[in-house]
Amino acid sequence: MSICSLACIQCAYPGSITSSVEHHIRLIRAAANEGAQVIVLQELFQQPYVGARVDEAHFSDASAVDGALIQQMSALSKELAIWLVVPFFEQAGPGVYYNAAVVLDDQGERVLHYRKNHIPEDPGFHEKYYFAPGDLGYPVVDTPWGKLGVLICWDQWFPEAARVLALQGAQLVVYPTAIGSLETESKTEMAAFHDAWQTIQRSHAIANGVFVAAVNRVGVESGTTFWGHSFVAGPFGEILAEAGEKEEILHATLDLSEVETVRKTWPFFRDRRIDTYAPLLKRWTQ
């Protein structure tokens, strides 16, 4: 049983956390009704993209991993008998916050907890202000269809992260994301950024022989236009499904047994020169 029906929920922040959670619940119900077995939400799903500005007020909206928000989503995943990837603003203790995600199984059990390892701090993306770097490694979880791993947004630019997940057996890597264009950027820059964003994630599929799904928000927040274009790629980088720039439930059917098929044709894991990779553990080698 390796064939899995995946849905990515891409939407805009509707102006309040309450309405955002309600809106997501409606979309999750719709996706499940359309047959989805695994549903992936976008980064910090219930909130605006907090990194757009430095604003202490956002800390008040964080949730504990066993708090009311995750309990609510857990009840929903159990009710609908779906697997749900829920990215959220986690408060772990007084003054300790992470950009995190949990995977809830079809019984509503929390079966994976990930904290974003690579944290950006750039114009419009002030995440080092909010989030400590992740400290839970790169977990994977067994699903009925195969092994699933979660990475979040900025992680997607680092080949190391996808490789570590693949080495731990991941056959499907999902990337909840919030990426868009600033008002200062031209259409040409936006097109170049979008192309690079899709290319680097397709390359993780190719290098590792895994399925990749990226889930990006849409809409305009604090001057940033989130560009959507959520997509799913197969284990040789081919695009299986791609969303536009508006709200959308993106469905794809994945046969995770293709991972082994592709790796027989392109046996990269046989040939990695692990005896030569020690410099990867350094910041810089000069």
Add this chain to the structure above:
Amino acid sequence: MSICSLACIQCAYPGSITSSVEHHIRLIRAAANEGAQVIVLQELFQQPYVGARVDEAHFSDASAVDGALIQQMSALSKELAIWLVVPFFEQAGPGVYYNAAVVLDDQGERVLHYRKNHIPEDPGFHEKYYFAPGDLGYPVVDTPWGKLGVLICWDQWFPEAARVLALQGAQLVVYPTAIGSLETESKTEMAAFHDAWQTIQRSHAIANGVFVAAVNRVGVESGTTFWGHSFVAGPFGEILAEAGEKEEILHATLDLSEVETVRKTWPFFRDRRIDTYAPLLKRWTQ
């Protein structure tokens, strides 16, 4: 002085090693005459692609790194005052062979010696029969324009190799290559393979903020159709120049100072989580 005129020489094997060397010399002279300052040849430039078949006879055509072939190319690089990347079948000792490359500077000095680290062994690509795995690490060399590193063909599928070169300061990574389609493959497969091949190399440019140049042969040998399409990509993965499927001298002008510009916008090296990458040194983690 960071602006460099690069040329990639893409051609077919003309049927004998003597005629192949002569043909390359003509093309190198032409490229230099057209203004190239750095010229990159394709993998195993003077030979047929030996990996197509297992044939003991090919060992007799290997060259020592200080032998006649490299001396001849060295004299040429000095005469033309060009930098030359020469990939060749190296014999290091009795029964010890590598898929190697040297860089010759504009004085004809050998300033870099690389031995291919990742060796394929697949239908039509029987390189483990011929070549020991590389044992010279991932060297880089200072040129008047910036730092240059060389990787060879199968290396291109491994993000680790490009990353190590970048960590050692490489601003331009060149990939001499011999990749093509077998007679058993459909046009659809060939298109998918070509797309993945270009995508993974563009992704190394993106992940590392480096220029990438891939140089692939053309023509049909032992049933394999080498697809050419040599290309040069900028440090955010954009295609700067691309060849077709016939013999061609592909020129591109590179400003290696763009590497630092791009890395200010996309500061991936700041955020690598080197404390989490230890699993990269393992074959598999389960």
